[in-house]
Amino acid sequence: MVIPHPPAVPVIDLAKLNAGEEGKKEVVAELLSALRNIGFFSVINHSVPLPLVDQLFKTDVETKRRIPYVEATNTGYLGHGQEKIWIAHVVYRRLNFKEKALDCKEAYNMPACPEAESLIPPELARNGIAKSFMESCHATLHQLLELLAVALDIPAEEGGETYLSSKHSFGGTPSILRLLHYPPVAGDSAESGSWTRAGGHTDYGSLTLLFQSGVGGLEALLRVDPTAEPVWVPVPPVAGAIVVNSGDLLEFWTRGAVKSTVHRVVVPQEVRGVSRYSLVYFAQPIGSTPLTPIPSPLLRELADAAASSAAVAGFSTAGDVAKSISASQHLWERLSHTQTY
Numbered sequence: 533m534v535i536p537h538p539p540a541v542p543v544i545d546l547a548k549l550n551a552g553e554e555g556k557k558e559v560v561a562e563l564l565s566a567l568r569n570i571g572f573f574s575v576i577n578h579s580v581p582l583p584l585v586d587q588l589f590k591t592d593v594e595t596k597r598r599i600p601y602v603e604a605t606n607t608g609y610l611g612h613g614q615e616k617i618w619i620a621h622v623v624y625r626r627l628n629f630k631e632k633a634l635d636c637k638e639a640y641n642m643p644a645c646p647e648a649e650s651l652i653p654p655e656l657a658r659n660g661i662a663k664s665f666m667e668s669c670h671a672t673l674h675q676l677l678e679l680l681a682v683a684l685d686i687p688a689e690e691g692g693e694t695y696l697s698s699k700h701s702f703g704g705t706p707s708i709l710r711l712l713h714y715p716p717v718a719g720d721s722a723e724s725g726s727w728t729r730a731g732g733h734t735d736y737g738s739l740t741l742l743f744q745s746g747v748g749g750l751e752a753l754l755r756v757d758p759t760a761e762p763v764w765v766p767v768p769p770v771a772g773a774i775v776v777n778s779g780d781l782l783e784f785w786t787r788g789a790v791k792s793t794v795h796r797v798v799v800p801q802e803v804r805g806v807s808r809y810s811l812v813y814f815a816q817p818i819g820s821t822p823l824t825p826i827p828s829p830l831l832r833e834l835a836d837a838a839a840s841s842a843a844v845a846g847f848s849t850a851g852d853v854a855k856s857i858s859a860s861q862h863l864w865e866r867l868s869h870t871q872t873y
């Protein structure tokens with residue numbers, strides 16, 4: 533469906549945090565509204581050094597290929613067609629999209645924790661590139677989780693501002709940093725229907741931080757009536773920005789008040805013949821973290837309405853998975869449906 537004025541993905545300027553309490557209030561409100569509405573936003577004036585992003589984009593394919601994929605840790609290299617990400621998502625299946633394509637991409641997953649240095653290729657371990665990048669992603673993750681905790685008004689006796697960030701240690705979690713390369717597409721092959729860059733899916737963790745090269749194609753599914761044609765909103769590259777989206781765990785923890793938005797990567801006409809690179813930091817909490825609701829008065833107020841509308845719209849992953857499982861059980865369950873080999 534083409535809608536005349538699709539909503540734009542909000543851009544949140546973290547520099548406002550330097551403008552005292554008023555600035556912080558504004559950012560907190562923008563963050564919650566973006567997560568509640570589309571589940572995607574871009575942040576500018578963050579503290580992740582951009583030269584590191586460029587260095588990681590340039591990682592040589594041979595370097596990545598040398599480290600084979602290991603299912604038990606979800607790390608290493610996956611080549612073209614080895615992932616078919618769309619099929620894992622129960623909500624997506626229910627929408628009955630025709631897309632059953634393989635993902636035409638290569639992915640290289642690194643554990644996003646300091647103790648995993650032996651799994652980081654020497655080229656990226658040298659000069660501490662990978663480690664510095666992960667540390668700065670982690671610091672931004674904490675900053676965003678603390679702003680979200682403020683937005684949700686979590687009481688101090690429950691952990692307050694650090695309720696969410698304290699569950700996301702640096703190390704000791706299955707968080708990963710993923711280097712993605714989508715090869716150039718020739719002619720009309722993108723329309724053949726047998727493959728896509730990344731099929732529609734939700735992310736399995738809490739928040740995802742994504743850095744895109746200047747090449748577009750990422751799209752978020754707008755939550756509309758599931759019986760109508762889906763509406764995809766472009767998530768365009770914004771120079772120097774991080775794209776942030778909510779994953780399944782935030783949907784569980786907020787009882788559906790924040791959704792885990794379905795997204796995909798397509799090949800717009802203007803970027804055919806061009807490689808696309810992205811870097812994705814998939815944040816996961818400590819594996820044993822339960823999927824129980826965040827203690828928040830605001831969420832309690834929203835819970836009933838959100839639960840019933842989510843159930844009606846059929847967009848709730850929360851309703852599809854037993855709530856008694858832990859964050860890592862959810863992750864491994866989702867991963868087990870993703871690989872094609």
Ligand SMILES: O=C(O)CCC(=O)C(=O)O
Pocket residue numbers: 712730735742744750795796797809810812
């Ligand atoms: O490459 C992108 O822009 C998005 C990739 C993505 O959504 C994923 O790997 O989960």
Ligand SMILES: [Fe+2]
Pocket residue numbers: 733734735795
């Ligand atoms: Fe994703």
